[in-house]
Amino acid sequence: MQLSDVLMLLGGLSLFLYGMSVMGGALEKCAGDRLKSILTRLTSSRLNGFLLGMVVTAVIQSSSATTVMVVGFVNSGIMTLAQSVYIIMGANVGTSVTSWLLSLAGISGSAWYVTMFKPSTFTPVLAFIGIALLLFSRKQRRKDAAGILLGFAVLMFGMEMMSDSVAPLAQVPQFTQMMTMFSNPVMGLLAGAVLTAVIQSSSASVGILQALSLTGSISCAAAVPIIMGQNIGTCATALISSVGATKDARRASMVHLIFNIVGAGVWLTLFCLARALFDIPALEGSITPLGIAVVHTAFNLLSTATLMPFGDKLAEIARRLVPDSKSKEAVSMLDERLFVTPSVALERAHETVLEMARESCDAVNTALGLFGQYDSAVEEAVERAENAVDVYEDKVGSYLVKLASHSMSEANSRELNKYLHMIGDLERLSDHAVNLAESAREIHDKELVFPPETRRELATIESAVKEILSLALRALEEDDLEVASQVEPLEQVIDLLNKTVRSRHIGRLTHAEATIEMGFVLSDILSNLERVSDHCSNIAVCIIEIAHNSFDVHEYISEVKANQEEFGRRFEAFRERFSLEGAQEE
Numbered sequence: 001m002q003l004s005d006v007l008m009l010l011g012g013l014s015l016f017l018y019g020m021s022v023m024g025g026a027l028e029k030c031a032g033d034r035l036k037s038i039l040t041r042l043t044s045s046r047l048n049g050f051l052l053g054m055v056v057t058a059v060i061q062s063s064s065a066t067t068v069m070v071v072g073f074v075n076s077g078i079m080t081l082a083q084s085v086y087i088i089m090g091a092n093v094g095t096s097v098t099s100w101l102l103s104l105a106g107i108s109g110s111a112w113y114v115t116m117f118k119p120s121t122f123t124p125v126l127a128f129i130g131i132a133l134l135l136f137s138r139k140q141r142r143k144d145a146a147g148i149l150l151g152f153a154v155l156m157f158g159m160e161m162m163s164d165s166v167a168p169l170a171q172v173p174q175f176t177q178m179m180t181m182f183s184n185p186v187m188g189l190l191a192g193a194v195l196t197a198v199i200q201s202s203s204a205s206v207g208i209l210q211a212l213s214l215t216g217s218i219s220c221a222a223a224v225p226i227i228m229g230q231n232i233g234t235c236a237t238a239l240i241s242s243v244g245a246t247k248d249a250r251r252a253s254m255v256h257l258i259f260n261i262v263g264a265g266v267w268l269t270l271f272c273l274a275r276a277l278f279d280i281p282a283l284e285g286s287i288t289p290l291g292i293a294v295v296h297t298a299f300n301l302l303s304t305a306t307l308m309p310f311g312d313k314l315a316e317i318a319r320r321l322v323p324d325s326k327s328k329e330a331v332s333m334l335d336e337r338l339f340v341t342p343s344v345a346l347e348r349a350h351e352t353v354l355e356m357a358r359e360s361c362d363a364v365n366t367a368l369g370l371f372g373q374y375d376s377a378v379e380e381a382v383e384r385a386e387n388a389v390d391v392y393e394d395k396v397g398s399y400l401v402k403l404a405s406h407s408m409s410e411a412n413s414r415e416l417n418k419y420l421h422m423i424g425d426l427e428r429l430s431d432h433a434v435n436l437a438e439s440a441r442e443i444h445d446k447e448l449v450f451p452p453e454t455r456r457e458l459a460t461i462e463s464a465v466k467e468i469l470s471l472a473l474r475a476l477e478e479d480d481l482e483v484a485s486q487v488e489p490l491e492q493v494i495d496l497l498n499k500t501v502r503s504r505h506i507g508r509l510t511h512a513e514a515t516i517e518m519g520f521v522l523s524d525i526l527s528n529l530e531r532v533s534d535h536c537s538n539i540a541v542c543i544i545e546i547a548h549n550s551f552d553v554h555e556y557i558s559e560v561k562a563n564q565e566e567f568g569r570r571f572e573a574f575r576e577r578f579s580l581e582g583a584q585e586e
Contacts, residue, residue: 005165006165008161008162008164008165009161009162009165011158011161012157012158012159012160012161012162012164012165012211013158013162013204013208014158015154015155015157015158015161016154016155016158016159016162016204016207017158017199017201017204018154018158019150019151019152019153019154019155019156019157019158020062020098020151020155020201020203020204021151022147022150022151022154023147023148023151023152023155025147025151025407026144026145026146026147026148026151027059027148029144029147029343029407029408029409029412046086046308046311047086048086049083049085049086049087049089049090050086050087050089050090050093050304050308051090052087052090053066053070053086053087053088053089053090053091053092053093053094054090054091054093054094055090055094056069056087056090056091056094057090057091057093057094057095057097058094058097062095062201062203062340063091063092063094063095063202063203063234064200064201064202064234064237064238065340065341066087066088066091066094067088067091067234067235067237067238067252067253067256068237068238068241068337068340069337069338069340069341069344070084070087070088070091070238070252071084071238071241071242071245071249071252071253071337072241072249072335072336072337072338072340073335073338074245074246074248074249074251074252075242075245075246075248075249075335075337080248081248081251081252081255081315081318081319082311082312082315084252084255085255085259085311085312085314085315086308086311088252088255088256088259089259089303089304089307089308089311090304092231092259092260092300092303092304093297093300093301093304095202095203095234095300096293096296096297096300098203098206098207099203099206099207099210099292099293099296099297100293100297101152102156102159102206102207102210102289102293103210103288103289103290103292103293123152123153123156123157123160124153126149126150126152126153127149127150127153127154127157129146129149130145130146130147130148130149130150130153131146131150132146133145133146133149134146134147134150140409140410140411144409159207159210159211162207162208162211183219183221183222185224185225185268185271185272186225187225188222188223188224188225188226188228188229189225189226189228189229189232189264189268190229191226191229192205192209192225192226192227192228192229192230192231192232192233193229193230193232193233194229194233195208195230195233196229196230196231196232196233196234196236197233197234197236198233200236200237201234202230202231202233202234205230205233205234206227206230206292206296209223209226209227209230209292210289210292210293211289213286213287213288213289213291213292214288214289216286217286218286218287219283219284219285219286219287220282220283220284220285220286220287220291220295221275221283221284222287223287223291223292223295224268224271224283224295224299225268225271227292227295227296227299228263228264228267228268228299229264231260231263231264231299231300231303232257232260232261232264234260235253235256235257235260238252238253238256238257239253239254239256239257241253241337245335245337247322247323247324250322251315251318251319251321251322252318254317254318254321254322255314255315255318258314258317258318259303259307259314260303262303262307262314263299263302263303263304263306263307264303266303266306267299267302267303267306334348334349334352334395334396334399335348336399336402339402339403339406342403342406342407342408342412343408343409343412345399345403345406346403346408346412346415346416349396349399349400349403349416349419350415350419352392352395352396352399353396353419353422353423353426353476354476354477355392356389356392356393356396356423356426356427357426357473357476357477357539358473359385359388359389359392359430360385360389360426360427360429360430360433361429361469361470361472361473362385363382363385363386363389363429363430363433363434364429364430364432364433364436364465364469364532365466365469366378366381366382366385366433366437367379367382367433367434367436367437367440368436368462368465368466370382370436370437370440370441371436371440371443371458371462371525374440374441374443374444376441378437379437379438379440379441382433382434382437383434383437385430385433386430386431386433386434389426389427389429389430390427390430392423392426392427393423393424393426393427396419396423397420397423400416400419400420400423401420403416404416404420414546414547415546417546418542418543418546421542421546422476422538422539422542425535425536425538425539425542426535426539428531428535429469429532429535429536432528432529432531432532432535435524435528436525436528436529439521439524439525439528442521443521446517448515448517448518448521450518450522451508453504453508454501454504454505454508454518454522457497457500457501457504457580458501458522458525460497460578460579460580461494461497461498461501461526461529461578462529463578464490464493464494464497464533464574464578465494465529465532465533467490467578468487468490468491468494468532468533468536468537469532469536471483471484471486471487471490471536471540472484472487472536472539472540475487475539475540475543476539476543479543479547481543481544481547484540484541484543484544485540485544485570486570487536487537487539487540487541488537488540488541488567489567489570489571489573489574490533490570490574491533491534491536491537492571493571493574493575493578494529494530494533494578495530495533496575497578497580498526498529498530500580501522501526501580502522502523502526504580505518505519505522506519
């Protein structure tokens, strides 16, 4: 084998790995929200879990990525160890899809219908279509489709380069002798495991084996143990990703390892017994890329069929290998292991933002309750909530910034930007909750008693603020543009209420019906209530504008007010509902 052949082999392997990465990333982006939806519908059903793991792996073309995701889910507390077992089994079967695609490289024949299925025939066509879509299409979905075609084309070109580079080895006696070493099942198993662990991809390892098989120097008997070893080697990625994770996450990676070791042990033993007891001439013949795909798939299906009834036992063994500790472990939904599939990581960020929003809104509502009956313990609860929201802002912000560096669909990018814009407003809501609680404490400590009219007016504006909080939160939870569009008219009503209450209080001061000290406290309360409604408006604007692929608060508000009929109808409905005149008559 000359130096040029070695360089070609390295180049082909590089193109192969790069093409697989591009194709997998584009497939994940195309799947997008559907993949996110599938992964969030977790089930304890063995069959459904198996199918889930198989489908997701077939989509993203990487059992390692699926397993790392599972470790992240378990670490985040959104998947149990028991659920993870069957998804991992499905991932092993799903990865065999790649070997079937790569087996096309072994097609031979001169008939036109055979030639059409050869990679050298259709790969250039796919590459041309892909580059045309990439250069001339404006729609992101088509660009993602281009990524799939180009990734697959690069992958197959890499496969062909590897095949061409190793072709001369068929004439090298030393290579043939080296291949006979792998007739020893243990050596073959170790070779497959080590190669796969080094390149961190069982699909790539299988691809290399398929390329070598084209030399005709690899027998079926030698290939079988290597393929079994490749399944063990792919566990390295999950084991590495579980470092620093919770115990259940580490157990999930151990389940992956135990499953593959036991499966390889059982079927390699049966394979060796079959060879010893029966004369099977086919095992001594050369294996083809298609034969490798068949063996790879059959082994994974047989291992799954053997061990699926013992899924609970696998989890129990993993628990014994990674025993519980006395200290309680912290669970975080924001696990960076999920970055391997950005749409799933974004879903976790979405759930965390919703928790942050609920915490902020609850803090404001709790603080408003202190004006009716002050309680220092309740004020402390508001302060704790504000501290928790601050932590949310730091963690979610950092997580989203890191996630933004990963490739994702245009829709997911807009969603990420929405959360980045929004978390500042959510954090400010909790700040105003603390300010309101402090005003309630000041009223209590100084024994201030507002005039009955002022108390009724405050109750009205507080009701309006509670309503705008509810609308903003519901719009965020349901991503409902209709609900979000109701926020701005109510915000304008709250502004009007604020001005009216201030004006009336000044009138009461002039008639000695209230004191200046009351005026200072009332001004603080009204300012915080107004700012709460402003932040709710910002949240609603963000939801609407990001949905329309833009973000300009002032432009949006101008457009809303320009639509006088719809805006006016909603404004009047809220003004009638939260009327200060009605408050005075009570």
